[in-house]
Amino acid sequence: MAEGAGEEKKKFSIWDLPDVPMGQLLPHLELQRSRVSCNKDAPIHTESIQYSGAYASMGINNSSRLDRFSNNFRVEVVRLNEDDMEFDMIGIDAAIANSFRRILIAELPTMAIEKVFIANNTSIIQDEVLAHRLGLVPIHVDPRLFYYLSENDQPNEKNTIVFKLHVQCKRGSPRITVKSDALKWLPNGSELVKETRNAASDSSSKPETYTYFSCSQETIPEFVKNLIIPKYPDIIIAKLGPGREIELEAHAVKGIGKTHAKWSPVATAWYRMLPEVVLLEDIEDDLAEELKSKCPVNVFDIEDLGKGEEQL
Amino acid sequence: MEHGSFTDNSAATFSLTDEDHTIANAVRFTLNQDPRVTFCGYSIPHPSEARVNIRVQTTGDPAREVLKDACQNLMLMCRHVRCTFDKAVEDFKASNAVKALKIDSQDSSGDDSEESE
Numbered sequence: 001m002a003e004g005a006g007e008e009k010k011k012f013s014i015w016d017l018p019d020v021p022m023g024q025l026l027p028h029l030e031l032q033r034s035r036v037s038c039n040k041d042a043p044i045h046t047e048s049i050q051y052s053g054a055y056a057s058m059g060i061n062n063s064s065r066l067d068r069f070s071n072n073f074r075v076e077v078v079r080l081n082e083d084d085m086e087f088d089m090i091g092i093d094a095a096i097a098n099s100f101r102r103i104l105i106a107e108l109p110t111m112a113i114e115k116v117f118i119a120n121n122t123s124i125i126q127d128e129v130l131a132h133r134l135g136l137v138p139i140h141v142d143p144r145l146f147y148y149l150s151e152n153d154q155p156n157e158k159n160t161i162v163f164k165l166h167v168q169c170k171r172g173s174p175r176i177t178v179k180s181d182a183l184k185w186l187p188n189g190s191e192l193v194k195e196t197r198n199a200a201s202d203s204s205s206k207p208e209t210y211t212y213f214s215c216s217q218e219t220i221p222e223f224v225k226n227l228i229i230p231k232y233p234d235i236i237i238a239k240l241g242p243g244r245e246i247e248l249e250a251h252a253v254k255g256i257g258k259t260h261a262k263w264s265p266v267a268t269a270w271y272r273m274l275p276e277v278v279l280l281e282d283i284e285d286d287l288a289e290e291l292k293s294k295c296p297v298n299v300f301d302i303e304d305l306g307k308g309e310e311q312l
Numbered sequence: 313m314e315h316g317s318f319t320d321n322s323a324a325t326f327s328l329t330d331e332d333h334t335i336a337n338a339v340r341f342t343l344n345q346d347p348r349v350t351f352c353g354y355s356i357p358h359p360s361e362a363r364v365n366i367r368v369q370t371t372g373d374p375a376r377e378v379l380k381d382a383c384q385n386l387m388l389m390c391r392h393v394r395c396t397f398d399k400a401v402e403d404f405k406a407s408n409a410v411k412a413l414k415i416d417s418q419d420s421s422g423d424d425s426e427e428s429e
Contacts, residue, residue, distance in 0.1 A: 066385060066392075069389060069392070070392050073392065073393065073396055074396070074400075075396045075397045075399075075400035077400050077401055077404035080401065080405070080408075087400065087401075089393070093341055095337045095338055096338055096341065096389065096390075096393075098333075098337060099334050099335065099337060099338040100393075102332075107334070
């Protein structure tokens, strides 16, 4: 906030005044530049004044140089759990914050199931619906360990994760719910055999499957102890009645949220401006207590004035 | 792709493919901060097509240099944000670990009502 007393109207040059701070904006202009005010009907001053020459007629340089930004910028983490995080960025503009938000949602890679090879599906859930639901299941793995799979590549252990799902509900037993913990990781690659034209040849060599793993994924150091499993084991994928069966193989690849929302790593990400409450007049005593108790988030704090009065 | 004129270097429109508001708004912000720029803006000709036009007009310097500098500034800004963020997360984790130890040792439930606003 700009300090100092600037006087708006003078007949002589304003620079002659001894107490006008050189190079700083007058307080009401600084308020306009740096704060969004919430009026009764709508917020005002929402567009940030980015233009470097905005205050050129007053001789004030609005261009923000990198050193000033580096000095003033602070990050304060408010909350950090495994599943969510809240932090304050002070000294940054809404444009950059929004870019970060958009990148978080759309351009961070994750792994998600993309191709589903269905061998048998006699359930009431259609194939495509089942495949869609499988794609949305989050997988607990670090996507940085994998490469992207393009159309020309062959699926191998560096760019694909293979899961298998084989559930059946016997006749006479009650309906079962297929949850995401039924997805079993196959570290050795696909087990479905491709149908090749020349069936006569190489009955001795390994049959060709849908992936070309040269080594088991279990040998990769990060996966030695941690199995690759869906992040939450209790996501309902399908329900099976008696006598029904689902047998399928799912391949997960790396992608970004822009292509399909299943690859978005965040449930959502949002930002808002940090609110600042300015009391226009001093509030004392009982009114102060009442105001403090009314606020549900405990924003206000009461400090003693020393004479026994209390002031907010 | 740059659409400019051969005689006047200081004003040009840059057409970026496969981009959207994410980078265009950020670049426009850093361009605005540059004192050599008289006008800058971006537009998206059609929302179904991933293309952004960034218009830069400067006070004499060639527009593509100014754009390059703005991108560089943006990169440095983001790098600084990243460092500050990493440090803040580490500090938070460290202070939380210390708090957890203190709570365990004192054997009391110290409730820190943090003001989140």
